[in-house]
Amino acid sequence: MLEEKNDSLSLKENEIDGKTTNELQETVQSEASVIVTESNISDAAAEENTVNPVSETVISNENGTDEKQNVIDAIAETNAEESEDETLKERHDIPMLDYEALPMETLVSELKNLVTNEKVMSIKEHVEEIRKAFLAKYNHLIEEKREEFNQENQDPNEEFQYHSPLKSKFDQYYTIYKDNKNIHFKSLQSNLKTNLEVRLAIVEELKELINPQANIKDTLNHFNELRERWKNAGAIPKDKYNHVWNNYHFHVENFYDYLHLDREARDIDFKYNLEQKLKIIARVQELLKEADINKAFRELQDLHRIWKEDIGPVSREHRDEIWNQFSELTKKMHDKREVLFENLRGTELENLEKKKEIIAKIEVLATEKVNAHSQWLAQIEKVEALRSEFFSAGKVPADVNEATWAAFKTAVRNFNSFKNSFYKDIKKDQNDNLNKKIALVKKAKELQESVDFASTTPIMKQIQEEWKKIGHVPRKYSDKIWNEFREACNHYFDKLKEHKSVENVDEVEAFDKKKAYLETLREFQLTGDHKTDLDAIKLHIETWKNFGKVPFPRRHIEGKFNKILDALFEKLSLSKKDTEMMRFSNRIDHLSESNDTRKIDNEKIFLMRKIEEVQNEIFQLENNIQFFTNTKNAKKENSIVLEVRKNIAIHKESLDVWKEKLKQLRNLNIE
Numbered sequence: 001m002l003e004e005k006n007d008s009l010s011l012k013e014n015e016i017d018g019k020t021t022n023e024l025q026e027t028v029q030s031e032a033s034v035i036v037t038e039s040n041i042s043d044a045a046a047e048e049n050t051v052n053p054v055s056e057t058v059i060s061n062e063n064g065t066d067e068k069q070n071v072i073d074a075i076a077e078t079n080a081e082e083s084e085d086e087t088l089k090e091r092h093d094i095p096m097l098d099y100e101a102l103p104m105e106t107l108v109s110e111l112k113n114l115v116t117n118e119k120v121m122s123i124k125e126h127v128e129e130i131r132k133a134f135l136a137k138y139n140h141l142i143e144e145k146r147e148e149f150n151q152e153n154q155d156p157n158e159e160f161q162y163h164s165p166l167k168s169k170f171d172q173y174y175t176i177y178k179d180n181k182n183i184h185f186k187s188l189q190s191n192l193k194t195n196l197e198v199r200l201a202i203v204e205e206l207k208e209l210i211n212p213q214a215n216i217k218d219t220l221n222h223f224n225e226l227r228e229r230w231k232n233a234g235a236i237p238k239d240k241y242n243h244v245w246n247n248y249h250f251h252v253e254n255f256y257d258y259l260h261l262d263r264e265a266r267d268i269d270f271k272y273n274l275e276q277k278l279k280i281i282a283r284v285q286e287l288l289k290e291a292d293i294n295k296a297f298r299e300l301q302d303l304h305r306i307w308k309e310d311i312g313p314v315s316r317e318h319r320d321e322i323w324n325q326f327s328e329l330t331k332k333m334h335d336k337r338e339v340l341f342e343n344l345r346g347t348e349l350e351n352l353e354k355k356k357e358i359i360a361k362i363e364v365l366a367t368e369k370v371n372a373h374s375q376w377l378a379q380i381e382k383v384e385a386l387r388s389e390f391f392s393a394g395k396v397p398a399d400v401n402e403a404t405w406a407a408f409k410t411a412v413r414n415f416n417s418f419k420n421s422f423y424k425d426i427k428k429d430q431n432d433n434l435n436k437k438i439a440l441v442k443k444a445k446e447l448q449e450s451v452d453f454a455s456t457t458p459i460m461k462q463i464q465e466e467w468k469k470i471g472h473v474p475r476k477y478s479d480k481i482w483n484e485f486r487e488a489c490n491h492y493f494d495k496l497k498e499h500k501s502v503e504n505v506d507e508v509e510a511f512d513k514k515k516a517y518l519e520t521l522r523e524f525q526l527t528g529d530h531k532t533d534l535d536a537i538k539l540h541i542e543t544w545k546n547f548g549k550v551p552f553p554r555r556h557i558e559g560k561f562n563k564i565l566d567a568l569f570e571k572l573s574l575s576k577k578d579t580e581m582m583r584f585s586n587r588i589d590h591l592s593e594s595n596d597t598r599k600i601d602n603e604k605i606f607l608m609r610k611i612e613e614v615q616n617e618i619f620q621l622e623n624n625i626q627f628f629t630n631t632k633n634a635k636k637e638n639s640i641v642l643e644v645r646k647n648i649a650i651h652k653e654s655l656d657v658w659k660e661k662l663k664q665l666r667n668l669n670i671e
Contacts, residue, residue, distance in 0.1 A: 444488035
C-alpha cells in the first residue's frame with residue numbers, strides 16, 4: 001500500500017511540472033496533500049509530548065528583517081481582502097488610467113462604462129479616482145462661474161445658480177455605483193459571518209484531536225473530514241483572515257507533529273507538500289525575470305495564497321528553510337517593484353515641474369495689464385490653453401498633489417480677479433450704453449405704428465444709426481434689448497414696405513401721364529406776350545407736379561421736363577434772377593416729393609458755402625476799391641476801379657439769388 005502511495009505522489013509531481021500559477025492552484029486544490037490511510041497506522045498509543053511549531057507567516061529576527069516582514073504582511077493583507085471578496089481580483093485586469101489628465105466629459109464616459117460593464121467591488125479604486133478628478137475640475141468650474149455671476153449682478157437678493165447636465169450624469173452613474181456596492185456588501189456580510197463561525201468551530205475541533213486515549217484510526221478520519229470541511233467553508237472577513245488561517249495551520253502542524261505512530265505515511269505527505277512549495281519557489285525565481293513587474297507581483301500574491309491556503313505543512317527540519325527562501329524571493333520581487341515605483345515617482349516629479357511652470361505662466365498673465373476687450377480675449381485664450389496643459393500633464397507625487405492643485409486654483413482665481421477688475425471699470429460704460437439703448441427702444445416703439453411715413457422714416461433710420469454707434473451693454477440684457485429694438489423697427493418698416501407696394505401703382509400711373517404730357521409740352525409755342533407766356537409756363541409746372549411721383553428707376557423723365565423748361569425760359573424775356581429762381585423752385589419741389597433728406601441737407605450745405613464764397617469775394621473787391629480811393633488820383637476813377645465796381649454789383653446780385661434760394665429751402669424744411 002505504501003508503494004502505491006509513492007507511485008501516486010510521483011505521478012502528481014510529474015503533472016505539476018511546468019504549470020502556471022493558475023494551473024498549479026487548480027492542481028493543489030483538486031489533489032491536496034496525500035491523506036494518511038488507516039492501513040499504515042499502528043495501534044500504539046500516541047506520544048504525549050508534542051511541539052508547537054512556529055507559524056510560517058511569522059519571520060523571526062534571526063531569519064529576516066522588519067522590512068521583509070512588512071512586505072509579507074502587505075501581501076497577506078491584500079490576499080485577505082481578495083479572499084473576502086473574489087470580485088476584487090478582477091480589478092487587476094482593469095487598467096488604471098491617468099484620470100486627472102482626462103476632461104470631465106471623458107471622466108463621465110469612463111464612469112458609465114465601469115458601472116455598466118464591471119463588477120462593483122473590482123472598480124472601487126477606479127471609481128474613487130474618477131470621482132476625485134471630476135469633482136476637482138467641477139468645483140473649479142463652479143468657482144469661476146460664481147465669480148462671473150458676482151461680477152455681472154449687483155442685486156444682493158439674486159442667488160447664484162448654475163446647472164450642469166454633465167454633473168447630473170455623473171451623479172446618476174455614481175449613485176448607481178453606490179447602490180450596487182451597498183447591495184453587494186449586504187449579501188457579502190451575512191455569508192462572511194456564517195463562514196467565520198464555521199472555521200472557528202473547525203479550529204476548536206482540531207485542538208481536540210490530540211488525545212492519546214482516542215483511537216488513531218478514528219482520529220485520522222476525523223482529521224481528514226475537518227480538512228475537507230475547511231476547504232469548503234467559504235470566505236471570511238478580511239480582518240480575521242490572517243489570524244484564523246495562522247491558527248488553523250498551527251493546529252494542523254501540531255497534529256502532524258503528533259503523528260509519530262506512522263512516520264512513513266506522514267513523511268510522504270510532508271514530502272509532497274515540500275515539493276509543491278519548492279515548485280512555488282521555482283516559479284517565483286522565474287517571475288523575477290518577468291518584464292511586467294506589476295503582473296509578476298500579482299502572481300506572487302496568488303502564490304502566497306496557494307502556499308498558505310492550499311498546501312499543507314512540511315517537516316520541521318525544512319519549515320524555516322523553505323519559508324525563508326520564499327520570503328527572501330518575495331523581498332527581491334518587492335524591491336524590483338519599488339524600483340518601478342521610484343521610476344514612476346521620477347515621472348511624477350517631472351510632471352510636478354511642468355505644472356509649476358504652467359502655474360508660473362498663469363501668475364505672469366495675472367499681472368499683465370491690457371486695456372482692450374480684444375486683448376483680454378487673447379489673454380483668456382492663453383489661460384484656457386494653459387489650463388488644458390495642466391490637466392493633461394499627468395500625476396504628481398501624492399504628498400504635494402493637494403498643494404499643487406491649490407496653487408493652480410489660486411493662480412487662475414487671481415487672473416480672473418485681475419480680468420474682472422478691468423470689466424468692472426467698463427461696466428459703468430455698459431450700463432450707460434444700456435440706458436441709451438433703452439431710450440432708443442422706447443422711441444422706436446412709439447413710432448412703430450406711425451403712418452406719417454414721410455416724416456417718420458428718416459427718424460427711424462436715424463435711430464438705427466445711433467444704435468450702431470452705441471457700444472456694448474451688459475451681456476445679461478444684450479439679447480433681450482436687441483430683440484425688442486429689432487421687432488419695433490421691423491414692424492415699422494414692414495408697414496412702410498406694404499405702403500410702398502400700394503404707392504407703386506400710383507407712381508406707374510403718374511409716369512404714364514407725365515410721359516404723355518411731355519409730348520404735348522414739346523409742341524407748346526410762346527405767344528410773345530410776356531405775362532401770358534409766363535402764366536402758361538407756371539401752369540405747365542403746376543400740372544406736372546400734380547401728376548405725382550414716378551417710380552425711382554424712371555425718374556429720368558424729370559430731367560427731360562427740366563430741359564424743356566430751360567428752353568422755354570431762354571425764349572422768355574425774364575430777368576436772370578427770376579429765371580434762376582423759377583428753375584430752383586421746380587428743383588426743390590422735386591426734392592420735397594422724393595423725401596430725400598440727405599439730398600436736401602447736401603443742397604443746404606452747398607448754398608451756405610456759395611453764400612460764404614460770394615461774400616468773401618465782395619469783401620475782397622471792396623478792399624481793393626478802398627486801396628485805390630486812398631491814392632493821389634482818387635478823385636479821378638480810372639477804368640480798373642470802374643471794372644471792380646461792376647464786379648461788386650454782379651456779385652451782390654448773385655448773392656441775393658443764393659440767399660433767396662437758401663430761404664426757400666429753409667422754408668421747405670420747416671414745413
